Amino acid sequence: MLIAANWKMNLNKNEIKLFSKFLKKNNFSNHVKTCIFPQSIYIDLLAKLLNNTPVYVGGQNCHHDISGPFTGEISAFSLKEMGCEYVILGHSERRQLFNESNSYIKKCSESAINNSIIPIICVGESYDDRKNKNALNFVKEQILNSIPSTEKNLCIAYEPIWSIGTGEIPDKDEIFEMHEHIKEVAYSFLKRNIKVLYGGSVNIHNIKEVLSVGNVDGVLVGGASLKVKDFLAIYEAVVKHINS
Ligand code: 13P
DSSP states (O other): OEEEEEOTTOOOHHHHHHHHHHHTTSOOOTTOEEEEEOOGGGHHHHHHHTTTSSOEEEESOOBSSSSSSOTTOOBHHHHHHTTEEEEEESOHHHHHHSOOOHHHHHHHHHHHHHTTOEEEEEEOOOHHHHHTTOHHHHHHHHHHHHSOOOSSOOEEEEOOGGGTTTSOOOOHHHHHHHHHHHHHHHHHHHOSOOEEEEESSOOTTTHHHHHTSTTOOEEEESGGGSSHHHHHHHHHHHHHHHHO
16 A cells, blocks of 8 residues: 655645654554655655655656756656655646646656656546546546556556545545556556556545545545645554555
């Protein structure tokens, strides 16, 4: 199980220090992996603050080249150098607000893999696609065009766009069906089983329900990961689920 905390463009230096101070008091389980994705400028700070804990740090994005004239971009090489274990790629906010295409995301994923970083590649349908029963097809296209064919480790996060930041989540059958679909489509060319995280309005109230879906391998949490108490409550729920 992996708990990925996508802080997006939130939490400043002092808030990160307070969060880490509290987080460090937690008893961590060997069976749950945790990775926090702060704004890139704070990756180094967070990595140092969490130095003696099993909590990983990760990047929220990376470029596909290692260096060059790409003002404002960050390379996978630099993320690795700063201690990142994972990078989130193809988040719907980046696809929508920064026009990232499937092929662009694929190239960035390849660069992450080449630099020993595990990409968490995000896919997920809009409300209209869900309503028009096009969700499975839409996500299939995203997978076939944005996931590199590789033997190296990668994860997919299923984040329905209509669920992000809205408090609404798909029902258990819908999550199960989509996760099964994602695993099948990925298997068709990777020839192995991959881990699929669920993301979209995961919180302390619905985490138990999300985990009870048999094929959820972890969660990608946004808003609820910003408050350390909520984040740790989610962590506890995952530990309990594993031990049950
Ligand atoms: P919320 O948990 O705030 O809905 O965000 C989900 C997300 O986008 C994580 O990447």
